[in-house]
Amino acid sequence: MAEFEALLEIADDHLILGHRISEWCGHAPMLEEDLALPNMGLDLIGTARTLYDHAGKLEGKGRSEDDLAYLRDEREYRNCLLVERPNEDFAHTMLRQFYFAAFMRPYWLAALDSTDETVRGVAGKAEKEMAYHIRHAGEWVIRMGDGTDESAARMRDAVEALHIYVDELFDSSDAAQEAEAAGVLPLRDALRTTWDRTVAEVFAEALLAQPEAAYAQRGGRQGIHNETLGHLLAEMQVVHRAHPGARW
Amino acid sequence: MTATTPLWEVFIRPRNGLAHKHVGSLHAADEVMALQSARDVYTRRGEGNSIWVVPSAAITASDPDQTAENFEPTADKIYRHPTFYEIPDDVGHM
């Protein structure tokens, strides 16, 4: 059960961020990004699907990926707060993506040694995807940080807005701790140095400073979200829930 | 600012052993962005394993008005082709 819950946390992270990224489709600052953003969204949604499917099987109650994605309320969602933050502007979106990928890349690299075969499979695919996300989003952070006065100001705003959600990435819930102890999932806490290094390198080029966090906002893993998640889920789930039991 | 984002030409090598082939173009501010966009635009279905990007402005093309003088003079140099020479069948494949 702990593994089920721990997998659900990561699956939720990927689905919610993938959903957020998909909101850009057709509205990006340039056509080339209208193609780049869905690529990232599809990577994330793909990983979420495999993890939900696997979690559902471990749970053994016959819940499918769609049951898990579409039939849980915001209190039951276990994603971290960072991924549910609204897109705001391109600076927020790219920074959020960069922060998340900078965390997930070492996470998946460590998960290559998982005792769970499906997790190892996901890790093998996802670590490469995250390496590209770090590069793509990281380059944008640099470009915007060291671009025009306006882009630099927007980048600083994004850093200011998002840094309070960073610490939560490194927290392990009770379920995650159990899964970590069992060798199924990597220790989150141990990834901080790598994350700091990745971010520091990009921020140096982007002429951005990492602020000291006055406090850290947490709660996602307990289902205590920002108000924004409920709206995201209402939209995502509306059709599915309007037709109980239907196939799509 | 009214500056326009430059145009790039994209070349992809479908797999090792083949040459890079022109597949299309895109807009990017610099070569880093051009390479990433090329990856995101032109390799979504496993089209290749290597990308070149070249600023379109860096390409010098032959003049279509000179097509005749450039390319027609080779037409009668048929002695450059192996079939110009008669070798009896008995000699075997050569």
Add this chain to the structure above:
Amino acid sequence: MYSQGLIGADGRTEETPEFLARFQQRIDAEEKIEPKDEMPEGYRRTLVRQIGQHAHSEIVGMLPEGNWITRAPSLRRKAALLAKVQDEGGHGLYLYSAAETLGVSREEMTEELLSGKAKYSSIFNYPTLNWADMGTIGWLVDGAAIMNQIPLCRCSFGPYARAMIRVCKEESFHQRQGYEIVMTLAQGTPGQKAMAQDSLNRWWWPSLMMFGPHDADSQHSDQSMAWKIKRFTNDELRQKFIDATVPQAEYLGLALPDPDLKWNEEKGGYDHGPIDWDEFWRVVKGHGPMARDRIKARKKAWEDGAWVREAALAHAEKRRARKIAAE
């Protein structure tokens, strides 16, 4: 997607009869025309306009389907729809690039779209109102687009033909994913089936209009045919589309909303009822139900994105300067 109803070749030209005859000879010999080749001004203008309209249609076409990505009722459908709408953006990109070989910039074309000067396919000015619309659009709208686009792969202008080959390869998944959606709904609950029928009722006629006015009312069509920009007439393509689609609808057990639709043994095709051309022209002229919203959305993306594009250029300039300084 594109609407061949909007094109209109521009036959006006300054060239001598000898030049035009020589050009026509190349076309008749199925030679491809490449960007730097000599070409009549009318040929160039027609292509710029047609490829531009086609590109705009792909880009505006992202919006009606983009409207449902966040509501897709299963994760499998969500991924497929996102990939599909992304493809349409790619089509727009390939087509803008093809037009750019003729000396117009993407910025110029974008400005024409945003100012309302350039046209795009009228089908995208209809609203997407239920999930079944994602199926119907893939099945009918992409289906009609494929009918139009396959002959364009042999268009006399090289860059356009090459772009269309790439586009057509990608399109085939669009129609199949659409049909699969409609099929699942048609075989689903009564509520799902009703949704599919409602959607078909709304999209059938606009899909037929995508092929443009009747041949008799289609100006400039002859010149486009002579230049081999276009290979079939509007009515020929429309007929092909209807003949292919009717059995597909029958298989689904859905009714096409045309009481006059029946098989004509003699011509070996279906006859159909009258198309509401008043509606067609109304929508083409920008009075479609979603016309304002579509342009507004594109404008917003373009304007909100300006600072991002400027930042990228400014950063590129800084990088260049630093590189030079380091040398």
